[in-house]
Amino acid sequence: MDRLRALECFRKIAERGTFAAAARELNMTPGSMTKHINALEDQLGVQLIARTTRRMSLTEAGETYLGRITGILDEMADADETVRDLNEGPRGRVRIAAPMSFGIRQLSPMIAEMIDAYPELTIELELNDKVVDLVDAGFDIALRVSESLPNSSLIARRLCGYSRVLCASPAYIAKSPPLTRPEDLLNHNCFVYTNDSRPGFWTFSDGEHERSIQVKGRFYVNSSLAKRDALLQGCGITLTPRLVVEDLLKDGSLISLLDDFAPRELGLFALCAPQRHKLRKIRTVIDFMVRKLRANNDQSIR
Template sequence: MDKLSVMNAFRRIVERGSFVGAANDLGVSPGLLSKEIKLLEKSLGCALVTRTTRSMSLTEAGQEYYAKAVTILSAVNALENDIRASARALVGHLKINAPHSFGQLVIAPMLPGFLEDYPELEVTLSLDDHILDMIESGFDISIRVRPSLPDSSLMVRRLGQLKQAIYASPAYLERFGAPTSPDDISAHTVIGFTLAGHQSEWLLHGPGGPRKLALHPRVKVGSSVVLRDLLIAGCGIGTLPDFISREPERDGRLVRVLPEYELPSPEVFAVTASHMGSDPRAKAFVAHLQDGLNDLYS
């Protein structure tokens, strides 16, 4: 027996003065309503309603139950309204974790619009290229940019896929020549990203199928933004995801090397400890990020 539902039915019976009127309001049969009240009386061990063929009245226990039921149901209704209002207003504190470069170049430019939409929400954006235990660290959302994610109890939503390719500066290519095939890479200075799974080996997809290249990077850095800057400075050849390479390639500071080849495409995931819909703050941010990514790659 759903106590709150039966309590609400009893309140309606009292306020309407009849089982028939209450049943019409609630969309159930008078017989079902009568059966539920009898079960309630049985569970309480006393009669709440005295009925005759022409009228009904409350017992002393019924009057007490009605008064307390009104108080309880009003409190429940107020609580639900407060929660709904809070969800609409999105108040509270949202803690987000993301990789450095993706957070700096993709998420940070999208934050002003999100903050304007939800002025009562506090946001902490923490940037770290290592995968952290988001529950232990207290994060509501972790944005991860990886080829795939291992199975876990966390909730995962895929937001999009990035492209990754090889780049160098025009000055470097003018000085050392542009590779014309994957085999030519071994004669060039390679700059690697220490946290990438491909820093010592590139798996290239292009004409003729996949090719594996063993690498010996002269320089290894722990920031893809620093890697980009070293490439722009003419220090060598390296790989970059499209959200980092797009602007310097557009203004001519970087040139695509072996443009017919690409590396495996990393994906963008939003990870939460619970279902996205159960936290309106997380749901709103993920939707905002999804819209931003759709605009970025449209």
């Protein structure tokens, strides 16, 4: 029995949920996959996968075994890639998790250029405004937009800064209480982005002093694009990255507010696990994003 191949088969079956799906991904036949698992179970003397004609699931022993071998297989894959990096350019698959609005408006075009520049690279991009656990979800890089990041064991690199704008539709402003200072936001229906580091706390500066206002409203959402659409209905006000609404500000669909009070800037951060950060393909992807973002002439990016 090829022990390493058997471990790879077992892990892939656990990830994909069926022998057939795992076999396709590893370019094997289901019969060959079954032989590897049977041999592994015989050697261990325990059943790892409970199989019926309709479904399969990991046994308690299988769950325990999967948890122990996953890190070992990852370390071996990292070791292989590190050695290859000594003589080759960046290659292989890089899994990236990114916020929806940034991914659609900036990252997707950037990736198109990246894979053209590096023909041996494959990028798997998942767009989701939910904050994912980078390691548990199996991502190489997680991109986060935030004022700051909590302390963790992850490697974090600040790629650029994003200016924010307080904005609403002309129709909302026409029917709402006056807004001349940040404290007036307490009288408004504010759309709150729930993935902020402190949801509902908006910080402004007059050039000398900062002040934080805890706003409230009747729409709490984890998507900047959803806030953008809601603003156009004329029922609220929000603080959002200028990049998300720049076109609507230019055509007059939205107007910026409290221009004498600058909102605190957001940072775009790339996070990765320490052992993954050493790989050339990971460093290449992050360096490429930094170059493209900092060469951008968009005034909303700093």
